[in-house]
Amino acid sequence: MKCQKCSKSATFHITDLTGDGLLALHLCPDCAKHYLQPEVEDTETPKITGVLSDQLKLEQTAEELQELDSKKCPICGISFGKFRQAGRLGCPHDYVFFGAELKPLLESVHGSTEHVGKRPQRGAYDTESQTELIRLRGEMKLAVSEENYEKAQEIRDRIRSIEDQT
Amino acid sequence: MEIDDLASTSGEWLRGIGPQSDIVMSSRIRLARNLADFPFIRQCNDIDRANIDSTVRQRLGSNKALRDLTFIDVATLEALDRQFLVERQLISREHANSDGARAVAIDGQEQLSLMVNEEDHLRIQVMKSGLDLDGAWAQINELDDQIEQQLTYAFHEQFGYLTACPTNVGTGMRVSVLVHLPALVITNQIEKVFRSLQKINLVVRGLYGEGTQAMGDFYQVSNQITLGKSEKELIDQVGDVVPVVIDYERKARKFLIEEDQNELFDQVSRAYGMLQTARRISSEETMHLLSRVRMGINLGLIGDLEIPQVNELFIQTQPAHLQKIHQSALSTDERNIERANFLHRNLKSQDN
Ligand SMILES: [Zn+2]
Ligand SMILES: [Zn+2]
Numbered sequence: 243m244k245c246q247k248c249s250k251s252a253t254f255h256i257t258d259l260t261g262d263g264l265l266a267l268h269l270c271p272d273c274a275k276h277y278l279q280p281e282v283e284d285t286e287t288p289k290i291t292g293v294l295s296d297q298l299k300l301e302q303t304a305e306e307l308q309e310l311d312s313k314k315c316p317i318c319g320i321s322f323g324k325f326r327q328a329g330r331l332g333c334p335h336d337y338v339f340f341g342a343e344l345k346p347l348l349e350s351v352h353g354s355t356e357h358v359g360k361r362p363q364r365g366a367y368d369t370e371s372q373t374e375l376i377r378l379r380g381e382m383k384l385a386v387s388e389e390n391y392e393k394a395q396e397i398r399d400r401i402r403s404i405e406d407q408t
Numbered sequence: 409m410e411i412d413d414l415a416s417t418s419g420e421w422l423r424g425i426g427p428q429s430d431i432v433m434s435s436r437i438r439l440a441r442n443l444a445d446f447p448f449i450r451q452c453n454d455i456d457r458a459n460i461d462s463t464v465r466q467r468l469g470s471n472k473a474l475r476d477l478t479f480i481d482v483a484t485l486e487a488l489d490r491q492f493l494v495e496r497q498l499i500s501r502e503h504a505n506s507d508g509a510r511a512v513a514i515d516g517q518e519q520l521s522l523m524v525n526e527e528d529h530l531r532i533q534v535m536k537s538g539l540d541l542d543g544a545w546a547q548i549n550e551l552d553d554q555i556e557q558q559l560t561y562a563f564h565e566q567f568g569y570l571t572a573c574p575t576n577v578g579t580g581m582r583v584s585v586l587v588h589l590p591a592l593v594i595t596n597q598i599e600k601v602f603r604s605l606q607k608i609n610l611v612v613r614g615l616y617g618e619g620t621q622a623m624g625d626f627y628q629v630s631n632q633i634t635l636g637k638s639e640k641e642l643i644d645q646v647g648d649v650v651p652v653v654i655d656y657e658r659k660a661r662k663f664l665i666e667e668d669q670n671e672l673f674d675q676v677s678r679a680y681g682m683l684q685t686a687r688r689i690s691s692e693e694t695m696h697l698l699s700r701v702r703m704g705i706n707l708g709l710i711g712d713l714e715i716p717q718v719n720e721l722f723i724q725t726q727p728a729h730l731q732k733i734h735q736s737a738l739s740t741d742e743r744n745i746e747r748a749n750f751l752h753r754n755l756k757s758q759d760n
Contacts, residue, residue, distance in 0.1 A: 253692060253693070253696075254692070271690075271692065290573060290574060290575050317447070318447040318448075318451040319451065320450075320451055328450065329573060330448065330450050330527070330572045330573055331448055331450075331572055331573070331574065332447055332448055332450060332451035333446075333447040333448055333451060334442065334444060334448075334562035334564070334570045337564055337567050337570050337577070338564070344574060347574060348567075348574055348577065348635060351574065351575055351633075351635075352577075352578065352633045352634065352635035352636050353633065353636060354578075354633075354635050354636020354637075355566065355567070355635070355636070356566060356635075356636055357564075357565075357566060357567055357568025357569075357577075357578045357579070357635060357636070358636060358637065358638050359568060359578060359579040359581075359637070359638045359639045360549070360552075360579065360638075360639055361563065361568075362556050362560075362561055362563050363553065363556065364556060364557065364560070371445075372444045372445055372562075375444075375445035375446075376445060376446065376447055379445075379446065379447070379456060379459075380447075382455075383453055383455060383456070386455065405445070
């Protein structure tokens with residue numbers, strides 16, 4: 243059998259799921275390599291960026307979208323635009339901060355927005371110290387990048403004292 | 409434990425035991441967890457990553473149940489050793505190829521592995537031979553509880569365990585069963601299976617070896633949804649459907665035998681013969697032929713070879729494994745020759 247993309251002989255027989263249904267492909271090793279490479283990247287996570295852009299296109303005007311994209315999490319600094327591009331959030335607080343935008347996304351990916359499974363047995367940090375810790379780590383990063391090690395040390399001590407309380 | 413010690417052993421999940429192990433290679437459950445007080449990996453700098461890495465090691469080291477895990481510092485490993493861990497299914501390809509402080513902790517049987525600083529701070533994994541999702545869940549749930557004694561997870565009342573990607577949020581759980589479906593492939597029925605599983609929110613994917621190489625007729629069935637269902641429901645969703653797939657594969661095998669036993673026997677024998685006599689052989693071809701042979705053993709067409717041996721050959725003929733066993737780096741062509749030699753040594757026919 244000949245490769246469907248070039249004229250070499252096909253040794254790979256791939257059946258793949260696409261948005262429209264099934265795709266049977268007969269490829270030579272080179273073309274198969276090319277074809278399979280991007281697949282390997284996200285073996286476990288369905289394309290979330292696609293779901294997001296579809297959802298936003300339907301509901302937002304261009305200006306609204308631009309404004310939304312520039313909205314930034316105060317804790318980790320990630321913008322909604324960056325999340326939309328990469329499909330990955332920046333910190334736990336984003337689930338709260340971008341909550342209104344995330345809910346329809348979760349609904350369309352999972353068909354639900356409510357966790358019903360296991361819960362940690364031990365008390366978690368309260369939201370306040372959790373965000374405080376991430377904020378302090380951000381400040382520490384900045385201090386280190388400015389080579390202000392004294393300040394960094396000071397912040398580190400504050401981080402330790404919060405950690406020790408829990 | 410050193411990586412080199414791993415090369416001469418093999419993981420528990422390759423033992424070819426457990427329910428339905430003729431068709432089910434392994435059952436795997438993975439939990440994604442993040443520490444409450446760090447940004448997710450993408451927003452971490454080198455200091456954060458190093459901090460997470462050392463925090464996890466320290467806290468886990470102080471727990472009796474977790475102390476026996478061996479930490480391997482993935483960041484300082486050679487590319488070949490990282491590839492080796494990928495082939496071994498102990499770390500993901502992303503984990504092998506990313507940058508910065510990161511580690512994996514494993515147990516002696518290679519049933520447990522804990523990736524630190526993958527896409528999430530922690531990716532906990534349990535792997536079992538055959539179809540044993542309840543066993544895998546019991547083990548990983550206990551492990552998760554132990555870790556949670558030491559570390560505070562990012563958790564939200566409504567959204568559950570918080571993960572970097574919203575597709576994993578809630579339970580953070582991915583349940584996967586690796587099934588060997590050669591007869592469904594030969595009879596062109598595999599698409600039908602894909603389609604029906606997709607309808608009930610399950611994902612089916614081929615399993616890949618090095619980078620791009622399709623692993624002969626092995627498919628991974630996993631849950632897609634992680635939020636809004638309990639862990640038990642998610643496990644049952646996969647666990648209930650796999651026996652149906654197994655039954656379907658068995659019927660296809662039966663059909664092949666009844667239809668043309670000689671043709672099937674010919675295919676299996678040729679595959680076995682090629683593996684025994686080839687002078688140079690690629691990884692893809694090896695996978696393909698081993699797959700036929702594996703089915704042949706299950707159908708009683710090959711008497712002098714056993715499933716665990718074939719399972720091991722699947723792993724040991726992968727590029728990094730070959731090079732570790734050979735104890736030196738090899739070019740593609742050298743690997744193809746070494747692979748043929750390795751197969752020849754391990755598959756010496758008892759008749760001649
Ligand atoms: Zn081609
Ligand atoms: Zn954030």
